[in-house]
Amino acid sequence: KAGVTQTPRYLIKTRGQQVTLSCSPISGHRSVSWYQQTPGQGLQFLFEYFSETQRNKGNFPGRFSGRQFSNSRSEMNVSTLELGDSALYLCASSLERASGSADFGPGTRLTVT
Amino acid sequence: SQQGEEDPQALSIQEGENATMNCSYKTSINNLQWYRQNSGRGLVHLILIRSNEREKHSGRLRVTLDTSKKSSSLLITASRAADTASYFCATVYRTNDYKLSFGAGTTVTVRA
Numbered sequence: 001k002a003g004v005t006q007t008p009r010y011l012i013k014t015r016g017q018q019v020t021l022s023c024s025p026i027s028g029h030r031s032v033s034w035y036q037q038t039p040g041q042g043l044q045f046l047f048e049y050f051s052e053t054q055r056n057k058g059n060f061p062g063r064f065s066g067r068q069f070s071n072s073r074s075e076m077n078v079s080t081l082e083l084g085d086s087a088l089y090l091c092a093s094s095l096e097r098a099s100g101s102a103d104f105g106p107g108t109r110l111t112v113t
Numbered sequence: 114s115q116q117g118e119e120d121p122q123a124l125s126i127q128e129g130e131n132a133t134m135n136c137s138y139k140t141s142i143n144n145l146q147w148y149r150q151n152s153g154r155g156l157v158h159l160i161l162i163r164s165n166e167r168e169k170h171s172g173r174l175r176v177t178l179d180t181s182k183k184s185s186s187l188l189i190t191a192s193r194a195a196d197t198a199s200y201f202c203a204t205v206y207r208t209n210d211y212k213l214s215f216g217a218g219t220t221v222t223v224r225a
C-alpha cells in the first residue's frame with residue numbers, strides 16, 4: 001500500500017510569512033494527526049482530524065490551524081511564522097479513531113529565517 | 114515538553130550485541146508504543162503493548178511493561194547496523210484519546 005505522503009518535503013520561509021503543509025493519508029485511513037518535532041521540545045502533538053472535524057488539539061497558539069477534506073487529505077497552516085516554528089512537521093494517519101498505532105509520513109522540514 | 118522520559122539518551126553498541134532502552138511515564142495509560150526514526154525522517158511503528166499486557170515480542174524486539182512502576186523497556190537482540198536510529202516510546206492515556214505523547218527518545222548507534 002502507498003504510505004502517507006507529505007508535501008512539500010522542505011520549505012524555507014521568512015518570519016512573518018504563512019505556510020501551508022499538506023498530508024495525504026493511507027487510502028482508507030480517516031484519522032489524520034499532526035506532530036511538531038524540534039530538538040528542544042521533541043515530538044509534540046498539534047491536532048487530530050476525523051471526518052473533516054478537529055477532534056483533539058495540542059497546546060499550540062492559534063497561529064497553528066488545520067483542516068481535513070472529504071477525501072481525508074489534511075492541511076495545516078501556520079500564520080505569522082516565528083523562528084521557533086522551524087521544525088520537522090509530521091503527519092500520521094490511522095484507519096479509525098482507535099488508540100492504536102499510526103502510520104507516519106516522511107515529514108516536512110520547515111526552516112524559518 | 115515530552116510526557117515521558119527515556120533512558121539512556123544515547124547508546125553505542127557493537128553489531129551483534131543487544132540494546133536495551135527504557136521509558137518511564139507519569140500517569141495511567143491505555144497503551145504504550147515504540148517507534149523508530151532514521152535520521153530526521155518519519156516514524157516507523159515497531160510494537161504496541163496494552164496496559165493489561167506485560168510482555169510482547171516482534172522478531173528481534175521484546176517489549177516489557179510494568180504499570181506499577183510506570184515504565185517500559187525495549188530490547189533489540191542481535192543488533193545490526195540497520196538498527197542505527199532514534200527510538201521513541203509513545204503513550205496513549207485514555208481509550209478515546211487519539212494522540213500520542215512521546216518521550217525524548219534514545220539514539221542508538223550500532224558499530225560494524
